[in-house]
Amino acid sequence: MPEPSDQHHDKGKTIRTVTLVGAILNVFLAVLKIGIGKFAGSQALVADGVHSFSDLLTDAVILLGSRYWMAPADSGHPYGHGKFETLANVFIGLMLALVGIGIGWDSIETLSDTPPPAPGMLAFYAAVAAIVMKELLYRWTMREAKHIHSAVLRANAWHHRSDALSSVPVAVAVITNAIFPSLKYLDQIAALLVTGMILKAAFEIIWPAFNELTDARGSEEVEKRLVHMAEEDKDIREIHAIRSRQTGGSLLLDCHILVDPEMSIENAHAISERFKQSVITKMDNVIDVVIHIEPYTCEERLVNPCSLDEQLHQQKKKPDR
Template sequence: MADPIAPFTGGVDRGPEEVVKVVRQVTLAGLAINLALSAVKFAAGILGNSQAVVADAVHSLSDTATDVAVLVGVKFWSKPPDGCHPHGHQRIEFLVTIFIGLLLAAVALGLVYNALVTLQVPHRSPPGLIAFFAALLSIFSKELLYRWTISVGREIKSTALIANAWHHRSDGLSSVPTAAAVAGAALVPGLAFLDHLGAIVVSMFILQAAWKIVRPSVEQLVDRGAPEEICRGIEQLAATTPGVRAVHAIRTRHIGSGIEVDLHVLVDPEISVEEGHRISEEVERRLVEYVSDVVDVVVHLEPYNAEERRWR
């Protein structure tokens, strides 16, 4: 499975109001689909006597909670900077992303527990084919919803929307072993236990997706720096700026989907303050324009001393 929350390497910069509008449109559509799928799978699971499909319905229902979390959260993380939050509110998006991942993990653990404690309970009758067709419907509809949501999330650089997209895909993936287990149990009544095992396999998929969703957001909340290749690009671009003699003490951190850079630039000590200021502005302009996702740069000017540099 690909990494759910990969570093952004593109996307389109949109205004806050447009971002909120797009997130709401995509998430409301997902909410409607999740509610419909949950109802269909609950009914099919009960009528078709399938624990795996009922578990799958619970997973779809959990998607509605994450949809609501995104709808509420986008109002806050899209707010502009203010006196109390001079860097903006974008990190609220990380909190929403972590909430989605933890909710996924909780659902998965609940499904595992239920499958294990009922493993020895005999089925009154084998699962019916209605449950199998409900699982197939979930696979195709959630894959389409995943593809749409993640493409929009990457376009507007939203970690929460991408996390929600992977929640959609985990629901679709979970329906694959569900469909296989239901089909096996329906065709061979003596294999009814496959329905329980299918629910457990579903949960493993969900747990894996939850871990991959939560980990990057936690790392970014505790100020993990940008990837090494981005830091190398920052250093190279800053060092080749006209007037810059050397660069050091580069620090990066994530601010929402963007990257904030703090670095020290060494210039000739004889130049004027005005010239030094011009050089620092050019470093900032180049980094924001040419390095992926850099949104803010703080440049510290230092005098370049050739003798000191030689003995370092």
């Protein structure tokens, strides 16, 4: 099994490589969209190009910030540096929202102006090329994000998808205007649709990050799996008080496990350590489990309360004080 430091190094390297490739493509697409948008007279394509340039800022945040949140736990941050990744997600989401609002505002202002000439077909070809390239980049980035359990890489993947989607109404508006020249303001309406898509993507990035910063429940699915693993362990009589919270792309868990009350402390500790290592090994995104050991007695049992006969039996077994 690789050492934690090696895993952090590999994960950080993947994040930086994927982000750097995305940044290079964003520069190319931004220049392409803005240049052709100006030449072909498409406000929507220019707005889409500005959106691509905004991706560069988030790419820079990831490239610089990943070295901080990928650092292992230390005395100053005993739970690790995962919250730096969460803050980066908030920044990416806010940047997306601001870009979307700016594009929408410009589009609304121009709706009151004299309708501009219909954009040239060159804008359509540029938009289609952007859709294909950014969709491919989204799929690759999302695949890598799932592979290394990176929330910030997943957020950036959605940033790429929002850029691809924002080019769709641009392409539709240009081709529709070419077929029906009498239709006015299609380009501005397409820019407003771009705004809606960008704001939706921003919300989908910010909301999970907000929940993480407020220590909302990490993962109900992981908690259920933890119960299942405890039930399969013959030395664990019961598990309860399970809690989970997210930190960056990882999960922290804590729980109470009940064992034979006549077992030695040493054996009970060995069971908890074995169970902890099993959970961390089998659940890739879990980085730590804090386990509180309790005796399997009527006073401690919550999931399977004692019957009246069991309570009387345990009372008889208690030594007189």
